[in-house]
Amino acid sequence: MAKAKDTVFFCKECGYESAKWAGQCPACHEWNTFVEAPAEQTVKAAVRKVASIPSDGEKKQVPLADVTATEDERILTHIEEFDRVLGGGIIKGSLVLVGGDPGIGKSTLLTQVCKALSDDGHKVLYITGEESLGQIKLRADRIGSFTENLLVMAETDLDAIEAALSEERPEVAVIDSIQTMYRPDVTGAPGSLGQVRECTALFMQLAKGLSISIFVVGHVTKEGVVAGPRTLEHMVDTVLYFEGEAQGTYRILRGVKNRFGSTNEIGVFEMRSDGLNEVRNPSEFMLMGRPENASGSIVSCSIEGTRPILLEIQALVARTGLGNPRRSSTGIDYNRMNLLIAVLEKRLGFQLSECDAYVNIVGGVRINETALDLAVLIAIASSYLDIIVDAGTIALGEVGLSGEVRNVSMIEARVNEAKKLGFQRCILPKSALKTLQAIDGVELIGVTDVKEAIDRVRGK
Ligand code: TYD
Numbered sequence: 150m151a152k153a154k155d156t157v158f159f160c161k162e163c164g165y166e167s168a169k170w171a172g173q174c175p176a177c178h179e180w181n182t183f184v185e186a187p188a189e190q191t192v193k194a195a196v197r198k199v200a201s202i203p204s205d206g207e208k209k210q211v212p213l214a215d216v217t218a219t220e221d222e223r224i225l226t227h228i229e230e231f232d233r234v235l236g237g238g239i240i241k242g243s244l245v246l247v248g249g250d251p252g253i254g255k256s257t258l259l260t261q262v263c264k265a266l267s268d269d270g271h272k273v274l275y276i277t278g279e280e281s282l283g284q285i286k287l288r289a290d291r292i293g294s295f296t297e298n299l300l301v302m303a304e305t306d307l308d309a310i311e312a313a314l315s316e317e318r319p320e321v322a323v324i325d326s327i328q329t330m331y332r333p334d335v336t337g338a339p340g341s342l343g344q345v346r347e348c349t350a351l352f353m354q355l356a357k358g359l360s361i362s363i364f365v366v367g368h369v370t371k372e373g374v375v376a377g378p379r380t381l382e383h384m385v386d387t388v389l390y391f392e393g394e395a396q397g398t399y400r401i402l403r404g405v406k407n408r409f410g411s412t413n414e415i416g417v418f419e420m421r422s423d424g425l426n427e428v429r430n431p432s433e434f435m436l437m438g439r440p441e442n443a444s445g446s447i448v449s450c451s452i453e454g455t456r457p458i459l460l461e462i463q464a465l466v467a468r469t470g471l472g473n474p475r476r477s478s479t480g481i482d483y484n485r486m487n488l489l490i491a492v493l494e495k496r497l498g499f500q501l502s503e504c505d506a507y508v509n510i511v512g513g514v515r516i517n518e519t520a521l522d523l524a525v526l527i528a529i530a531s532s533y534l535d536i537i538v539d540a541g542t543i544a545l546g547e548v549g550l551s552g553e554v555r556n557v558s559m560i561e562a563r564v565n566e567a568k569k570l571g572f573q574r575c576i577l578p579k580s581a582l583k584t585l586q587a588i589d590g591v592e593l594i595g596v597t598d599v600k601e602a603i604d605r606v607r608g609k
């Protein structure tokens with residue numbers, strides 16, 4: 150039987166579209182990522198339905214010189230951790246995806262954002278497909294009192310939501326969550342790839358057409374956000390991830406994609422009984438509960454966006470009888486860890502091929518910065534040699550393949566952050582000493598290679 154032409158196949162990972170199914174995606178080379186979904190034409194139909202997109206019927210091509218930028222039209226929530234991750238407030242008419250594990254606090258965060266905005270006089274509409282209005286109220290009661298500016302609506306039908314948005318014209322709307330929304334005229338259950346794509350496309354049009362900033366909640370599945378991480382991420386302006394361990398109290402809001410700002414900012418929150426509290430000094434927070442007199446632990450400083458954050462790096466190196474030693478890294482790149490282990494083997498003669506090695510950045514953050522190399526290397530060495538690194542010491546520096554310790558950016562800001570939290574010693578690249586002014590109360594120990602660094606840790 151001939152196949153209906155209204156479905157296509159596309160890759161969950163990269164969004165590559167094809168008329169035929171394929172085992173391996175020709176674009177991103179991932180296996181088994183092809184799924185069937187309604188063709189683009191239904192999305193286009195939805196787009197056409199939004200009558201109020203400006204410039205319909207008008208001349209569409211205009212001189213760039215005449216275009217007025219709306220870049221600066223931002224709405225501030227005054228929740229600093231949140232505004233900063235967005236790049237300095239909410240851009241008018243932007244579509245923001247807030248992803249995270251179920252139960253991590255996405256609805257709580259967005260309810261608090263709604264409260265902050267509505268208290269400030271902005272009109273906000275919170276649409277839920279997950280809970281009843283009564284359940285929303287119960288959560289809201291824990292957070293505080295709300296003004297008339299915040300409207301709530303329990304709805305999953307996209308047509309009703311579209312009508313409500315067009316009628317109320319709020320400045321900001323929240324859709325909680327994309328997995329529960331559906332269009333009756335599109336095949337597939339709510340949460341299926343076709344529905345999610347369709348809904349997201351419509352929300353994008355509504356955001357731009359009606360100039361409403363829309364936050365869309367997306368639950369993360371094991372493989373990533375909803376129907377494959379990339380597909381949705383391509384469609385929206387900004388992607389934020391809300392992370393943390395459900396049992397722990399800290400939560401980290403991270404920008405993954407941002408058309409209007411940098412993506413390396415993070416916001417740190419603490420979940421309390423009355424909602425999420427901002428953590429203004431994440432360094433102190435990250436170092437809380439540090440073990441005393443334990444080998445394999447050292448502090449370093451990472452720059453996240455504009456802020457220096459101190460982090461504890463832990464390593465555990467244990468002898469193994471197995472031929473294939475186990476290696477695991479949490480918070481840093483796995484390959485980078487292996488590289489540093491190889492440097493220790495080659496330059497210092499450590500017998501790490503007989504040892505399991507685990508490296509972890511405490512606090513659940515993920516850091517992709519080479520400035521932490523030296524600290525990771527020292528943590529591994531400290532555990533291997535079973536020597537304790539003095540608790541008042543931090544380490545900064547990139548490690549090269551010949552074992553040389555190289556300079557890193559913004560070193561002064563990093564050392565100053567360490568000083569603020571009472572650190573007295575800093576092991577850093579010798580080359581940094583040329584530009585770095587003496588910092589009161591912090592002993593700066595310049596090293597040229599990893600051997601020198603390990604010798605200093607050993608107290609030689
Ligand atoms: P929720 O925002 O419903 O998570 P999500 O929308 O991401 O699924 O929050 C879930 C958890 O947060 C829930 O286990 C209860 C907890 N919580 C608090 O600890 N304090 C609070 O003030 C609120 C509102 C929730």
Ligand code: MG
Nearest residue numbers: 255256279325
């Ligand atoms: Mg929720």
